[in-house]
């Protein structure tokens with residue numbers, strides 16, 4: 001029977017592809033042995049590369065005609081596995097000494113799914129991206145592999161979210177003016193790795209971000225969130241590292257002191273040879289670009305060969321994109337397609353004139369409105385975060 005066969009295959013696939021490292025984790029090993037999938041939505045191989053607990057979108061499956069990424073096409077990044085949460089019993093607990101009337105966890109203000117959905121709703125389109133997007137290129141392009149999911153460039157999407165501004169919620173509850181940080185904690189199982197239980201996935205963020213554009217999200221692309229993307233409710237920190245957007249949001253702790261979790265001290269900050277030991281937790285995403293092409297795509301020769309793709313930045317819009325079809329020797333501007341009404345990623349097109357038959361390396365290099373330009377080399381960091389260098393994309397003209 002199909003519904004039984006699929007989880008089994010996925011469970012085995014996941015176990016095989018992640019290897020011994022993850023199987024040392026009891027929760028994951030049990031799940032794999034039980035044949036349960038980590039990710040619940042279908043991951044057709046023409047749309048996704050399946051890494052077990054993670055799955056990346058294939059850029060060659062992206063239609064140049066569609067600006068937005070639907071949830072069914074969006075990458076998934078789970079530390080453990082997607083939980084199934086009942087919206088009718090779901091609660092978001094808000095507490096901390098940073099509220100104008102301080103509350104301990106036991107005294108938390110508890111909001112139901114229905115309470116949240118009654119709040120004033122807003123829609124916002126953002127680029128949603130994993131901090132480790134592009135990680136594989138530290139190895140394949142720069143010769144220094146970084147451990148972690150070997151994403152190419154598909155751990156990203158442009159999503160139209162629906163929810164309520166966190167500032168609306170916090171203002172209604174009342175914040176202490178001395179509050180500086182908020183800890184967001186997920187309801188998924190504890191993250192256990194290398195024999196250490198790090199507790200539930202959680203990461204603090206600044207009050208400034210909370211009061212600026214952070215959202216409590218219950219929908220995307222006009223539908224309820226899918227379980228894999230945080231159903232019933234997730235946090236969204238626009239433009240910031242994906243880890244900040246805690247899925248299956250269980251609690252928010254507002255504090256008058258800086259808070260820490262392994263997700264802002266041990267992971268998701270820069271460590272390694274060229275970084276100081278006290279480098280700050282990562283926040284705003286860098287600038288990146290991708291062609292809407294398979295790796296090593298075979299392109300049929302014609303007089304003018306259009307190349308399409310997208311560029312994006314955590315800091316704002318894309319100001320310009322330069323394309324090279326000769327491995328970086330010469331560059332020409334791509335045509336940017338603004339005016340889609342959205343402010344997330346920028347679609348572009350380049351007309352490759354008279355391409356010769358044979359192997360080529362095509363490259364796209366973006367600059368954002370903040371003046372940040374993609375470098376040609378990204379300095380190595382242990383976590384393999386923020387690979388923002390221009391990717392050397394091989395193609396063959398046939």
Ligand SMILES: Nc1nc2c(c(=O)[nH]1)N[C@H]1C(S)=C(S)[C@@H](COP(=O)(O)O)O[C@H]1N2
Nearest residue numbers: 076077078079130186201229242243246247
């Ligand atoms: N509770 C919880 N929130 C989480 C995660 C997680 O494993 N558990 N993964 C984070 C990471 S690293 C990323 S990149 C995004 C991925 O969101 P998506 O799976 O909806 O694309 O969720 C973030 N929020």
Ligand SMILES: [Mo]
Nearest residue numbers: 130131242243
């Ligand atoms: Mo991530």
